[in-house]
Amino acid sequence: MTKQQNTLQFGDVAIHILSTSDELTVADLDLPAGAVASIHQHPHEEVNYVVSGVLDFMCNGEVTTLRAGEAIRIPPNHSHNIVCHPDAPGKVLTAWTPSRQDLIAKLTKSTK
Template sequence: MALNPKELRFVKANGIPWETVGDGLRRKVFTYDANLMMTMVAFEMGAVGSMHQHPHTQVSYVESGVFEITIGEEVKVLHKGDAYYIPPNILHGAVCREPGVLVDVFTPMREDFIE
């Protein structure tokens, strides 16, 4: 039986399995409740987080790697230690320039990430 990360108070990264979510993309849902969700997304070099939008507010932290991030009409290259903010309903996406990991936080939680 898969681990249900809902309302986990302490999360061990190695205790949560990776889920393949696209070509060169894997995700872990760390913990969440109705108001907040934290995830981790691993990108292989060249992997693309397709342009999309959603009603959630999002902040993301570049845990490792190099990413070209597009938010609306603006494009920036971000490195390990950088972060970005995405308001609700703004078109955004990512292209991985060097393999790495993004830590994403959403409010409210992403119901579409939970099976």
């Protein structure tokens, strides 16, 4: 699949699936300056590594600001979101375990 075929759009946030298996999904997220990822939760453990930009990660009401080179773990079933600061776009490398079969299923539907 091409990068475009491996991309899901959630509002302003583009999720590019880089690799997936039964146990792990790895993706990069592109967030335009000022973008807000809606508050959500899922049963997957998640680790986010900031590649570029300045982003606020909210988990269970607590906000942590991260810059390039910093990471945060989001426990399973915790409400969370990401807000990209308005000065520049952000890029985040994300890993989920177990794999995000829900996202893979959406990709499969969108390529048919």
